[in-house]
Amino acid sequence: MTTKLETKVIIIGAGPAGAGTSVYLTQAGIQHIIIDKAVFPRDKVCGDACSGKTAFVMRKANPQWLEEVFNQADKFTPSHGIIFVAPNGKSLNIPYNPNRKPDEQAPGFTTPRMVFDNFLFEKLPSQYNTIYQGADIKEIKRNSNNTITVVFVKDNETVEVTAPMIIGADGDKGITRKTLLTEHSSAKAYAVGLRAYYTGITGLNKENFIELHFLPEMLPGYLWIFPMPNGIANVGVGILSDVIRKKKINLREQMLHAIKTNPDISPRFANATLVDKIQGWGLPMGMEQLPVSGDNFMLTGDAASLVDPFSGEGIGNALYSGMLAAYATEKALKEGKYNRSFLKTEYDDVLYKRLGDELKISSTLQRLCRFPWLFNFVVNKANKSKSLSDTISCMFTDMDLRDKLRKPSFYLNILFNR
Template sequence: MDSPDDCDVAIAGAGPAGLACALTLKGRGLKIKIFDKKAFPRSKPCGGELGIRAINTLRKLSFNNKKLLDGFDNKNPIYGFQINTLKHNNYSFLLDLQKNDVQPMGYTVNRQEFDFYLLQNLLDDPFIEFYPQTSVLKTLKNEGNIELITEKNFHKTSILIDATGVKHIRDKSVRNSWAFAISSFVKDLQIEEHQQNILQFYFTSYIFPGYFWIFPLQEGLANVGLYVPITYYKASLLQLRHYFFELIQSHSILAGQFQSASLASSLQGGWLPLGYPKGSYSEGRILKVGDAARLVDPLAGEGIGNALLSGHLAGLHILKCFEENNFSDEFLSTYNHIIANIFEKEFKSRHRIVKYLSKHPKTFDRCFHQLSNNRDFRKFIFKIFLSSQYSSKLL
């Protein structure tokens, strides 16, 4: 490093993807700078669900015998989910808590608290610096480094991690294949005690194959919202806010749950860049992670797990670059193959499922009817989408 403003790795964006990369690099003697345009802690519109992939990645990010996920107290364990189909049939899929060693299949978290917790686990490293309220305005690619220009300064880095999310994806036409979501925190929701630890999904013809979700949190709050794949939604996005309130007031089940509820935060919306085969995940010394790499699950709309994993994989690849002192485009581009091998087959199959269900909504109802009544079929499906660890412990 030639000056105090130089670093080994710069990370633009302090969401789960960027922070997972930094956690992977922590303690390796690399000088790391993390930039984010917001002051922390900051609010973030998101469902806030940590699934199996997120849990497994967080375990890998633990260090010095410290289990990262265990240290975050304000998480709500999830032991099942409930589906309300287009025909208003309710199906519940729950883990049998009477069996030994039943672990949650996931957790729900407040992203503002969760992201801040991950950040705090980095700042005890003297080689890591955090620059809040600092946007990377421009990048200049040189032969041996990348120059970053922010509002306040000029930095040089050997490798840049692009964790800036969707706003810096220049091609706006690709949004036609993305999804859009709006969400809010709600208090005083009337749900039964057993529903405090299950995810609820409500499917309606207006946004199908999208859904309305209720994800319970601790302290009497819930995260609620609409997930809408744009390919199959023909109305204006401006209508979604109106539909949100119409649904919670008129739906046969939701109206009762929301009778005394009120919003605990403003209703916010955002784009979800759904993963698709043949993506581009690197440009020379720039590696893309999370939403910047378009890695949101096309079926469920979940992005935190893929963001954490991609950040971790980027960090591992960076370590190899420094270990072998190889920063050639050829060596760096192998990150493309790493991401593609893990995600693209999965993305392709899940896009096919969504496309099929959009054309055959009756099949959607029949599928959950079979899942509810056929234990072997239920175990098979759960093994595919979760793991055999959970399929063997269903009620």
């Protein structure tokens, strides 16, 4: 027997992108159905670092949520800054907010995705939605009446849901993009990452600064060490796929080799223990402004390739794109328009207006990272100049400042101490 349902919006995927969409659809009072193949709580391979953008979308949805986050030290670790380690081993500590007052909320935090995604997932149920977990999608088909039907099986029951709008929030290897974005098949800019959880690493920053080690053999990628709750650290590497292919890198061996032999890193792992198996996953990066919608659908988060090409951050952009997709959906439903050209204006154009510059700057920074001498030079100079390290600090929140990094004049000014 098949159950047939109708709704206004179908969201495929309940990670940060799907949760972001659902929360804002609920705020607008729009009926929707969420379908996820996993059963929550579920894991996702990740560095587990949530930035200011994640905090921004959460605060906008409900300021109380961040209070909850920062009141659960066993689940969430507030982070106040970032440590860049240049290819020459010199490090630069950059607080996110150099003028922070002692009781000010941290701009970012770390938390296992098993915890974070479930935290958001538990916020979703409302009078406006129905959630299907552990659902196996069999088909996504277009109908002649300007709607789409998703067929899935849950607990041996077949369900067919029909709606005028679908949001693809199903991550890197999702089904929505593959099925619906047929006109654009260009190869995506891609990186691959590994994640490992360790206990017993020494020398972690007292204010839980996250560490990015730009080791020469991994450029333009890096090895990270992120302090997490309960004495655990998330350790991983992320490298561009074409570099992995060209240099025939075995990512796992590369990471373990650095942990064992790098003179700055290995002593800190002398008594460390790996507490879970090492796992890998892809990072679809926002290097190009690809189409992220079409007739009756929009893509969000990793399904829309929105991972920051420099930092590897994707949770914030997933939540943010989910929020924008919900706003665009509200307009589409009001006007009864679900075609590609309407959604391009209301979603693609708005999304790239808000995130496009940031992604472009990060793409350039990632390319600059291929030059270790440039990286060494900036870190050496910033260690000697408080005003330069303050400028770099402000670049985390000020996009105009960050854009300076793309310009040769920035480096000339540093060279001549202007």
